[in-house]
Amino acid sequence: MSANELKLVLIVNDEKNQAFYKNHLSSYDDIALEVYPNFIDFRNQSHGKLYSGFLVDIRTLIKSSSGEKLLFSHLLQHFPVMRVTKKPGSDSFSGLLESKSLGRLKGQALLDAFINDLCRKNQPRDIPSGRQQGTFRSVYLYYSDNFQQEPEKAVIENLTIKSCFVVTNEKCSKGSQIWLVFTEMKEQTPILCEIKWAKPWTVGSLYLPGCGVSFIGIMDEQIEELSQLIKN
Incomplete structure (x- = not known):
């Protein structure tokens, strides 16, 4: 990974949808993308890594366990997160951002803003552990x-x-x-x-x-x- 590469995570459990999202992201320069089928796999392999943003498939999120949804809410507090869903029978998608200024954008325009206006301006960081120090x-x-x-x-x-x-x-x-x-x-x-x-x-x-x-x-x-x- 070069110093200019943007480290993003895509969480989606369907392989066809993985390929769909990866195809849309391939048009952007300098993106290092990690893909996981669920939050558990991501959590187990995230130690020591720095990230700038997350894309989460809504259907995958809905099927997630309560523990995984807790991790998702943890990510929302510390990173740019875009929830995405593929529109049935089409090559387009819809997205959702926790952003008043960008929330009115749709589809590819929303993805552009997410990557260039949020993720690229976000300092890469690791997953906050919530470590409880000094307590036995x-x-x-x-x-x-x-x-x-x-x-x-x-x-x-x-x-x-x-x-x-x-x-x-x-x-x-x-x-x-x-x-x-x-x-x-x-x-x-x-x-x-x-x-x-x-x-x-x-x-x-x-x-x-x-x-x-x-x-x-x-x-x-x-x-x-x-x-x-x-x-x-």
Whole structure:
């Protein structure tokens, strides 16, 4: 990706509609387009990337889970977002923008304004994590999927809807899996996590030992509850 390229994301689950939108976007210079069939796939692959705007297929959005719609509302707060839908039996589309000045435009004119007046003038940024720093929360920690065993009583910090840091003295290996149960959540199904990095306990260390994990097996209800925990 060159320094002048505009990083956009298209979220649409139908392959024919993917090709339709990509064809309309191909006429614009210097666009680096990422295409995802749903918000979950996008969320799992967005870490560390910078974006300038999003195009979201309305039919895909309607069929999305409540957790995915929560992520969509999160994007609306921080990025230019254009909702689009292909008109049946035609080569045209309609769009919707949260913009009073551009909201009266239609079709290709609206797409032009979205890309050139909003996205190109928007500073590329990563997906805000809503990270909750300096707050510790209690969890039950399992090192296997045998949930009949007594769990370790642990605490976590730096909570986001995608990840957290688990404070533990146990040896942690990158790529290994653990399960967490948040004591404050109503939905007590253990959340499957993958260890991304570890900070082992050492003599004289001036930091908390533990591991950074990402949530790879989490229910929509749990995403909503985590979002509320982060806000509180």
